[in-house]
Amino acid sequence: MVVDGVAAGSGGADETVDRLFHALADTTRRDILRRCVRDELSVSRLAATYPMSFAAVQKHVTVLERAGLVTKQRRGREQLVRTDPDAVGRARQALDGLESAWRARVDRMSGLLADDDAEAGPDGNTRKGPDG
Amino acid sequence: MVVDGVAAGSGGADETVDRLFHALADTTRRDILRRCVRDELSVSRLAATYPMSFAAVQKHVTVLERAGLVTKQRRGREQLVRTDPDAVGRARQALDGLESAWRARVDRMSGLLADDDAEAGPDGNTRKGPDG
DNA sequence: CTATTGTACAACCAAATGGTTGTAGATGGA
DNA sequence: TCCATCTACAACCATTTGGTTGTACAATAG
Secondary structure, three states: OOOOHHHOOOOOOHHHHHHHHHHHHHHHHOOOHHHHHHHOEEEHHHOOOHHHOHHHHHHHHHHHHHHHOOEEEEEOOOOEEEEEEHHHHHHHHHHHHHHHHHHHHHHHHHHHHHHHHHHHOOOOOOOOOOOO | OOOOOOOOOOHHHHHHHHHHHHOOOOHHHHHHHHHHHHHEHHHHHHHOOOOHHHHHHHHHHHHHHHHHEEEEEOOOOEEEEEEEEHHHHHHHHHHHHHHHHHHHHHHHHHHHHHOOOHHHOOOOOOOOOOOO
């Protein structure tokens, strides 16, 4: 029961978005994403560039993988990490969900203004914000 | 340039993005954001709609505030919470940082294809995407 | 076969999260 | 004044995170 009807159908969607943003909420993980968009890098090669252990980087990659942001592919004994560009689009969509609500608000305000402030014309520049 | 990552001169930018995405990585907080874009709501009114204590919701609002996603404004004894629409744009910018790297990769691949697959013409309409 | 490299995974630990309750200070209304 | 409401904040607790180390196992080089 997620309160608002946002994701009433399948409760799993929230957790997906949770994992997505959580994975993005770490500097090291964002850096891994950037580097693995340009090149496929093995976990050990990634680990060599961060001031932490191999196991720690391995965990970061796991977090990214569970969020659907990267995929792993074996090549010999290496495991190549690659960023999934579509995942960035998924994150963007989640933001769009927020922005659409904002747009609805602007639309509602525009409706009020059209009624109250119609004489100002379409490029009505007058301050109408609530923060006076 | 940016790049909030390892090579950043002023390390403060990372933490800002960290806080931004961390604040977004929670279903309750995203719901608060959606509702406070449409209307300014007091903390107690918000708290009344979630299956948790007032103090818990208060903490969520604090997290959102520290991330710059909402602002609080006193009205009498109430504290009205409002989402800052620009903040969504900031999150989007952070995603753009990732996508620009992806674009660079595609550009580089296009260069290779132009050399290897030049007979396809400048149109280069053949599928060369990473999902192939 | 042996040694090295790359991964996987478990156990452990300090710190942060997300929740609770309780207490205290402002604000507004009777 | 007295009381109800709204907020702020501290203390506490269970769970998760982010890191460590150590061990085990597959793949490659010698």
